[in-house]
Amino acid sequence: MTSAELYTAYKTKMQKIADVKYASAVLQWDQETYLPPKGNDFRGRQIATLSEIAHQQFTDQKTGDLLNALTERDDLNLLEKRNVERSLEDYTRNKKLTSDFVRKMSETVNRSYHAWAKAGTENCFATFQQPLDELIQLKKQEADMLGYEQHPYNALMDEYDKGLTVATVDKIFSDLKPQLLDLLGFIKNKPQVDDSFLRQYFKREDQWNFGMEILKRMGFDFEAGRQDISLHPFTTNFNNSDVRVTTRVDTHDFGNMTWSCIHEGGHALYEQGLPGEQYGLPLGEYCSLSIHESQSRVWENCIGRGLPFWQHNFPLLQSLFPKQTEGLTINNFYRSINKVAPSLIRTEADELTYHFHVMIRYEIEKMLIEGTIATKDIPAFWNEHYQQYLGVTVPDDKRGCLQDIHWSHGSFGYFATYSLGSMYAAQMYAAIEKKNPSIGEEISIGNNTGILNWLKENIYRHGRYFSSGGLCRQATGEELQSTYFINYATEKYTQIYSG
Amino acid sequence: MTSAELYTAYKTKMQKIADVKYASAVLQWDQETYLPPKGNDFRGRQIATLSEIAHQQFTDQKTGDLLNALTERDDLNLLEKRNVERSLEDYTRNKKLTSDFVRKMSETVNRSYHAWAKAGTENCFATFQQPLDELIQLKKQEADMLGYEQHPYNALMDEYDKGLTVATVDKIFSDLKPQLLDLLGFIKNKPQVDDSFLRQYFKREDQWNFGMEILKRMGFDFEAGRQDISLHPFTTNFNNSDVRVTTRVDTHDFGNMTWSCIHEGGHALYEQGLPGEQYGLPLGEYCSLSIHESQSRVWENCIGRGLPFWQHNFPLLQSLFPKQTEGLTINNFYRSINKVAPSLIRTEADELTYHFHVMIRYEIEKMLIEGTIATKDIPAFWNEHYQQYLGVTVPDDKRGCLQDIHWSHGSFGYFATYSLGSMYAAQMYAAIEKKNPSIGEEISIGNNTGILNWLKENIYRHGRYFSSGGLCRQATGEELQSTYFINYATEKYTQIYSG
Numbered sequence: 002m003t004s005a006e007l008y009t010a011y012k013t014k015m016q017k018i019a020d021v022k023y024a025s026a027v028l029q030w031d032q033e034t035y036l037p038p039k040g041n042d043f044r045g046r047q048i049a050t051l052s053e054i055a056h057q058q059f060t061d062q063k064t065g066d067l068l069n070a071l072t073e074r075d076d077l078n079l080l081e082k083r084n085v086e087r088s089l090e091d092y093t094r095n096k097k098l099t100s101d102f103v104r105k106m107s108e109t110v111n112r113s114y115h116a117w118a119k120a121g122t123e124n125c126f127a128t129f130q131q132p133l134d135e136l137i138q139l140k141k142q143e144a145d146m147l148g149y150e151q152h153p154y155n156a157l158m159d160e161y162d163k164g165l166t167v168a169t170v171d172k173i174f175s176d177l178k179p180q181l182l183d184l185l186g187f188i189k190n191k192p193q194v195d196d197s198f199l200r201q202y203f204k205r206e207d208q209w210n211f212g213m214e215i216l217k218r219m220g221f222d223f224e225a226g227r228q229d230i231s232l233h234p235f236t237t238n239f240n241n242s243d244v245r246v247t248t249r250v251d252t253h254d255f256g257n258m259t260w261s262c263i264h265e266g267g268h269a270l271y272e273q274g275l276p277g278e279q280y281g282l283p284l285g286e287y288c289s290l291s292i293h294e295s296q297s298r299v300w301e302n303c304i305g306r307g308l309p310f311w312q313h314n315f316p317l318l319q320s321l322f323p324k325q326t327e328g329l330t331i332n333n334f335y336r337s338i339n340k341v342a343p344s345l346i347r348t349e350a351d352e353l354t355y356h357f358h359v360m361i362r363y364e365i366e367k368m369l370i371e372g373t374i375a376t377k378d379i380p381a382f383w384n385e386h387y388q389q390y391l392g393v394t395v396p397d398d399k400r401g402c403l404q405d406i407h408w409s410h411g412s413f414g415y416f417a418t419y420s421l422g423s424m425y426a427a428q429m430y431a432a433i434e435k436k437n438p439s440i441g442e443e444i445s446i447g448n449n450t451g452i453l454n455w456l457k458e459n460i461y462r463h464g465r466y467f468s469s470g471g472l473c474r475q476a477t478g479e480e481l482q483s484t485y486f487i488n489y490a491t492e493k494y495t496q497i498y499s500g
Numbered sequence: 501m502t503s504a505e506l507y508t509a510y511k512t513k514m515q516k517i518a519d520v521k522y523a524s525a526v527l528q529w530d531q532e533t534y535l536p537p538k539g540n541d542f543r544g545r546q547i548a549t550l551s552e553i554a555h556q557q558f559t560d561q562k563t564g565d566l567l568n569a570l571t572e573r574d575d576l577n578l579l580e581k582r583n584v585e586r587s588l589e590d591y592t593r594n595k596k597l598t599s600d601f602v603r604k605m606s607e608t609v610n611r612s613y614h615a616w617a618k619a620g621t622e623n624c625f626a627t628f629q630q631p632l633d634e635l636i637q638l639k640k641q642e643a644d645m646l647g648y649e650q651h652p653y654n655a656l657m658d659e660y661d662k663g664l665t666v667a668t669v670d671k672i673f674s675d676l677k678p679q680l681l682d683l684l685g686f687i688k689n690k691p692q693v694d695d696s697f698l699r700q701y702f703k704r705e706d707q708w709n710f711g712m713e714i715l716k717r718m719g720f721d722f723e724a725g726r727q728d729i730s731l732h733p734f735t736t737n738f739n740n741s742d743v744r745v746t747t748r749v750d751t752h753d754f755g756n757m758t759w760s761c762i763h764e765g766g767h768a769l770y771e772q773g774l775p776g777e778q779y780g781l782p783l784g785e786y787c788s789l790s791i792h793e794s795q796s797r798v799w800e801n802c803i804g805r806g807l808p809f810w811q812h813n814f815p816l817l818q819s820l821f822p823k824q825t826e827g828l829t830i831n832n833f834y835r836s837i838n839k840v841a842p843s844l845i846r847t848e849a850d851e852l853t854y855h856f857h858v859m860i861r862y863e864i865e866k867m868l869i870e871g872t873i874a875t876k877d878i879p880a881f882w883n884e885h886y887q888q889y890l891g892v893t894v895p896d897d898k899r900g901c902l903q904d905i906h907w908s909h910g911s912f913g914y915f916a917t918y919s920l921g922s923m924y925a926a927q928m929y930a931a932i933e934k935k936n937p938s939i940g941e942e943i944s945i946g947n948n949t950g951i952l953n954w955l956k957e958n959i960y961r962h963g964r965y966f967s968s969g970g971l972c973r974q975a976t977g978e979e980l981q982s983t984y985f986i987n988y989a990t991e992k993y994t995q996i997y998s999g
Contacts, residue, residue: 020549023542024523031526039724040742043522043779047738050519054553225538239546243539280542 004074008081011067012282015088018058019281023239025051030245033231049107056103060095068092080284080466087283087465090163097146106143109135110411117409126380126398133408134376137369140413144370154370157414162289162421164468167367169481170417173424174360176483181356182390184491188341188353191498196337199255201325208250211321212262215314216246219266219300220453222273234261236268236297240280244272255325256338260301267300268293270453274461284464290415291469294422295429296460302352302423303430303489304452308335309445339497343391345400352423353490357390359420362405366413425473427486429460432477503573507580510566511781514587517557518780522738524550529744532730548606555602559594567591579783579965586782586964589662596645605642608634609910616908625879625897632907633875636868639912643869653869656913661788661920663967666866668980669916672923673859675982680855681889683990687840687852690997695836698754700824707749710820711761714813715745718765718799719952721772733760735767735796739779743771754824755837759800766799767792769952773960783963789914790968793921794928795959801851801922802929802988803951807834808944838996842890844899851922852989856889858919861904865912924972926985928959931976 002010028048036044058064071077071085098106113132120129144153152167159165216228231247238244246265251257271287279285287293304310311318311331318334319326326334341351347358365382368374374382383402384395395401407415433455434440443451459476466472473481501509527547535543557563570576570584612631619628643652651666658664715727725737730746737743745764750756770786778784786792803809810817810830817833818825825833840850846857864881867873873881882901883894894900906914932954933939942950958975965971972980 016545017549020546021553024527024546024550027527027530027546028523031530035726035728037722037724037726037742039721040738043739043741046515047519047523047526050516051523054520222538223536225536227534227536229534239539240542242542243536 002070004071004076007067007071007074008077008085011071011085011088014058014064014067016281018055021051021055021058025055026237026239030237033233033235034229034247056095059092064088064092065096080279083466084279084282084284091283094147094159097148098143099146102139102142102146106139106411109139110409113411114406114409117403117406121399121403124397124399124403126401126403129403129409130376136408136411137376137413140411141370141372152367152371154367154414157370158417159414161415161418162291162469164470165289165291165417165421170363170421173421173481173483174356174363177356177420177424177487178360180483180487181353181490184487184494185341185343185353188494188498193342194336194340194497195333196340198325198329198334198337200253201255202252203255203322203325205250205252207321208252208255208258211317212248212258214317215259215262216266216269218314218447218449219263219270220449221246221266221269225273226269228262228265234265236265236272238269238272241273241275241277241285244269260305260338263305264297264301267297270300270456271296271461274457275464276462279464282464284466286465288460288463288465288467288472289469290418291421291425292460292472294418295425296422296456298423298426299430299456303426304444306339306352307441307444309441311335311338312445313447336497339493341494341498343393345387345393345395346404353494354391356420356423357387359416361386361390362416363420365402366416370413421469421481424481424483424486425469427489428473428477428479428481429456430489431485432459501569503570503575506566506570506573507576507584510570510584510587513557513563513566515780517554520550520554520557524554525736525738529736532732532734533728533746555594555599558591563587563591564595579778582965583778583781583783590782593646593658596647597642598645601638601641601645605638605910608638609908612910613905613908616902616905620898620902623896623898623902625900625902628902628908629875635907635910636875636912639910640869640871651866651870653866653913656869657916658913660914660917661790661968663969664788664790664916664920669862669920672920672980672982673855673862676855676919676923676986677859679982679986680852680989683986683993684840684842684852687993687997692841693835693839693996694832695839697824697828697833697836699752700754701751702754702821702824704749704751706820707751707754707757710816711747711757713816714758714761715765715768717813717946717948718762718769719948720745720765720768724772725768727761727764733764735764735771737768737771740772740774740776740784743768759804759837762804763796763800766796769799769955770795770960773956774963775961778963781963783965785964787959787962787964787966787971788968789917790920790924791959791971793917794924795921795955797922797925798929798955802925803943805838805851806940806943808940810834810837811944812946835996838992840993840997842892844886844892844894845903852993853890855919855922856885858915860885860889861915862919864901865915869912920968920980923980923982923985924968926988927972927976927978927980928955929988930984931958 025048028044028051032041032044032048068085068089072089077085109132113129113136116129116132120126140157141153144156147156147159149156149159155166158167158170213228217223225242226244226246228246228248230249232249234246234248236244236246246262246269248258248261248265271293275285275287277285308331311334315331315334339351341353343354343357344350347355347362350358361383364386365374365379369376369379379402380398387393387395387401407413433452436455437443437451440451443449460472463472463475467475470481473479524547527543527550531540531543531547567584567588571588576584608631612628612635615628615631619625639656640652643655646655646658648655648658654665657666657669712727716722724741725743725745727745727747729748731748733745733747735743735745745761745768747757747760747764770792774784774786776784807830810833814830814833838850840852842853842856843849846854849857860882863885864873864878868875868878878901879897886892886894886900906912932951935954936942936950939950942948959971962971962974966974969980972978
């Protein structure tokens with residue numbers, strides 16, 4: 002076979018596997034948006050069957066033979082070469098896990114999830130402890146099967162951000178922590194901003210229309226995507242021409258829907274910007290969860306909680322909500338949407354205290370995997386650190402260590418990417434400002450071309466060509482560092498809390 | 501292996517194939533309801549891949565081995581035995597078509613569909629003629645590969661209603677035609693009923709709410725299904741606990757949405773009533789398209805265009821539409837929804853003239869497959885018979901032989917099931933009335949228990965246990981005959997048009 006024929010065979014196989022995976026994604030999207038309650042059981046097995054088929058097809062010997070044969074060819078172009086390399090990495094990783102292990106993990110996750118849900122209802126961590134223990138034993142085993150250097154947790158983080166290590170995350174967090182604590186200390190001694198505006202009654206339909214218009218103004222292509230309602234907002238995609246976001250509406254919390262739209266909108270712009278001709282291949286996929294999160298955070302925070310963005314969008318807010326915005330200045334609105342106050346729930350945290358939520362979880366996970374903390378000691382550790390870092394007293398497990406679904410899904414190694422996303426976002430936004438110092442002015446007149454072109458050129462179009470680190474160097478000229486986030490945060494919040 | 505083990509292996513295999521098929525159905529449902537326009541191309545290939553996987557898994561040798569092994573066991577129970585028999589029939593049928601042939605058919609259908617859509621836009625049959633010709637050659641070849649007795653068209657009708665023959669349909673239609681023509685002659689000489697009520701403005705949301713309430717009142721379980729909007733109403737299901745109907749709303753045609761809800765609701769009640777424990781197996785599937793259509797027609801016409809149904813539901817209509825119903829008596833409403841008037845479009849026809857639309861298509865298909873008419877002669881034949889049977893002049897191909905999508909999909913052998921559905925419905929309704937003479941009174945006070953119990957007991961719970969004919973004998977004690985429909989129609993319309 003010629004290299005071209007071989008590559009076509011590989012591409013065809015990968016695209017058929019993608020068809021199955023994305024079909025499963027459609028079923029999951031429907032499960033969160035439109036599924037009638039009694040349909041849930043059968044839906045579970047339909048999704049499981051598709052996952053099994055996709056896994057079997059990807060890990061079968063033919064895939065390996067194709068990839069190995071292609072690796073020996075020297076007449077592939079750079080993009081083709083990179084696709085083959087990435088697929089071989091995935092294949093090698095997948096092959097390390099036996100199908101017995103995969104089935105056992107899936108069963109344990111299923112049990113854990115139900116135990117977690119029950120524990121939440123009962124507001125009692127003990128109900129979740131036993132299956133969590135089993136899960137952690139399996140995750141340790143997984144780390145051993147996958148192999149790692151230095152720390153077993155590296156093997157697990159690798160799933161979400163290839164090459165990410167404990168050393169890197171520890172460094173970022175140890176840089177971040179003291180400076181964030183300083184900034185929070187400064188804020189604590191200043192008068193609190195007034196955000197009562199956000200707690201007024203905002204009609205459901207008007208909020209929805211506002212969110213849809215904001216998405217449109219960001220650049221979301223509604224011919225290649227849609228927004229629906231779900232309990233927890235998320236973004237999913239079935240190809241770059243069908244990207245779906247969801248949101249929720251709280252009639253007494255204006256921020257809830259608005260920044261979920263902007264956050265998911267950032268994820269969605271990334272997915273819509275991925276190269277469609279690479280459908281089913283690594284270069285058609287997002288780089289890593291850290292980079293994906295950077296795309297939501299750059300919009301949600303750097304842009305969407307910034308003054309320029311609202312210089313353009315505040316009039317729309319006023320026209321849709323004349324009563325609620327009566328007497329409200331744009332400056333007070335800007336301050337209200339940037340209120341910093343330690344709280345119990347990660348997903349409701351402001352952009353500063355947020356990182357302590359992540360750091361605490363990261364520490365616990367790392368210790369669980371290295372075996373330096375027992376599951377029974379999680380609540381105490383959790384509550385102690387919430388007191389220490391955030392000064393909040395955790396009243397119960399539900400608002401404490403049971404709040405997030407991730408552990409019950411077996412997603413260990415995920416949390417750090419949330420914070421890294423913010424770090425990458427700040428570093429990228431600084432690079433954009435450096436390249437184009439008038440970017441704020443552009444945004445303030447509703448011109449997002451500068452932002453979008455930079456993101457397309459430096460992030461979207463590369464797919465998985467680079468690792469997170471490589472993409473960061475390519476896009477910003479530097480390694481990831483927390484300085485940019487700290488500078489951004491210090492400048493912004495010093496100004497807000499001195500006003 | 502014990503028979504129980506063998507049967508479990510068969511069941512597991514069939515259920516996994518069902519998972520894939522139903523996943524494809526979810527993708528198709530989404531395509532008709534929520535898919536953003538640019539997502540269409542990738543969606544097409546995702547559906548094609550799932551179909552290919554389901555077909556491969558069903559026709560692989562392992563399926564045949566399992567089925568043949570099970571056929572030799574004599575310790576299966578009656579239901580298990582019947583499942584195996586039906587699956588073997590399907591398997592044998594599927595194996596007769598080579599994968600080369602299946603791919604060629606799929607490509608030709610794809611070409612034909614686009615040509616048909618183009619022909620519609622251009623309002624010119626000639627654009628569709630060439631691909632239609634190719635398709636018919638393939639369908640003839642298909643009939644030969646499948647094998648048949650007496651008439652090649654039998655092999656094609658068998659796909660939609662196992663065992664249905666030209667002899668049976670010809671007999672039904674030749675009984676029906678003269679009597680229907682008599683009845684239409686009678687109506688033609690009477691003053692026409694006034695249906696101007698239906699053409700007033702009815703607000704979209706109010707119509708939607710009315711339709712949802714009607715579905716609920718019929719017995720549709722909204723915990724196990726939902727209704728959405730699509731261009732063409734349809735029913736689909738992903739298991740008996742997730743059955744979805746769609747409808748459309750025309751603000752100046754009250755009947756359009758209302759009877760589409762009732763029609764699709766009838767299909768949906770059948771799907772919700774199928775035995776869930778037989779998921780993925782023949783006994784968990786509907787009997788045939790004729791019987792499926794009987795379930796929509798018995799609700800749409802026998803019940804939903806009857807006086808008792810509206811004795812219960814007319815007050816709801818009045819309360820939602822006080823202005824439009826001002827001065828309208830229930831009797832005049834009843835007459836308006838049963839207006840008989842020949843027209844050009846099948847899907848908009850009344851329940852009497854409808855059958856001529858079907859008969860003309862049936863005749864043409866039969867002749868195309870036996871080779872006694874050329875595709876180029878279709879428009880002339882069509883227009884001549886519309887004139888002859890219905891007395892309407894077909895102004896162009898779009899409102900003539902191009903109106904239905906079926907041929908472009910390669911669905912030859914389907915149309916007769918539409919009329920048979922009405923015949924079965926009338927015969928079933930007569931059986932229900934015979935068993936329970938006060939069924940009309942029950943319906944008139946909103947009590948559908950009698951209807952639903954009869955349908956559950958005699959139709960729903962059997963799945964594919966019986967053939968259409970067998971089910972009809974079991975449920976009504978007789979072979980299918982057009983007498984019941986003719987009696988029903990004569991009594992009803994004589995009364996309406998004598999009033």
